[in-house]
Amino acid sequence: MADNGHKRKDKVKEKQKMGIFDRFKVLTVKDKNAVLIDIRAKDVYKRGYISGSINIPMTQLELIEKRVPDKEKKIYIVGSYDNEPKKAAKKLKKMGYENAIPGGRMEEHEGPLKKLK
Numbered sequence: 560m561a562d563n564g565h566k567r568k569d570k571v572k573e574k575q576k577m578g579i580f581d582r583f584k585v586l587t588v589k590d591k592n593a594v595l596i597d598i599r600a601k602d603v604y605k606r607g608y609i610s611g612s613i614n615i616p617m618t619q620l621e622l623i624e625k626r627v628p629d630k631e632k633k634i635y636i637v638g639s640y641d642n643e644p645k646k647a648a649k650k651l652k653k654m655g656y657e658n659a660i661p662g663g664r665m666e667e668h669e670g671p672l673k674k675l676k
Contacts, residue, residue: 593633596623598647599665603639607665607672617643620650630655635662 595612597604604614615622617638627634634656636644644661651659 592629592631593635594627595635595637595662596627596647597665598636598638598643605675607674609637609665610673612637617647620647621654623651623654623656627656631658632656633658633660635660637662637665639665 595609597608597612597614598617598620599614600616600618601614604616608614613626615626623634634648634651636647636651636659638644638647641664644663648659648661
């Protein structure tokens with residue numbers, strides 16, 4: 560039995576090591592009905608973003624209805640501060656996006672980033 564506890568702890572540690580990009584990649588392979596929203600300001604987003612993400616700054620979340628009209632999609636949200644993705648998910652849920660999921664901080668991301676010129 561003690562061995563199972565160690566296996567569970569190892570799986571938890573491995574999951575914690577996964578960056579946002581890795582988690583999103585795994586999730587989108589399983590679920591093609593998912594999008595990644597980056598809620599950082601446009602100038603910050605340009606300096607480095609996760610490939611495939613959509614930039615909708617926190618201050619302009621109402622624009623999501625144009626960019627992601629399907630309210631059934633799973634929406635994973637990344638930002639710069641711990642509470643931003645949580646606040647964005649709450650706001651999106653009020654707008655009818657019930658599958659809005661806070662994804663964490665970009666500063667935790669260890670994978671490759673793209674840059675806009």
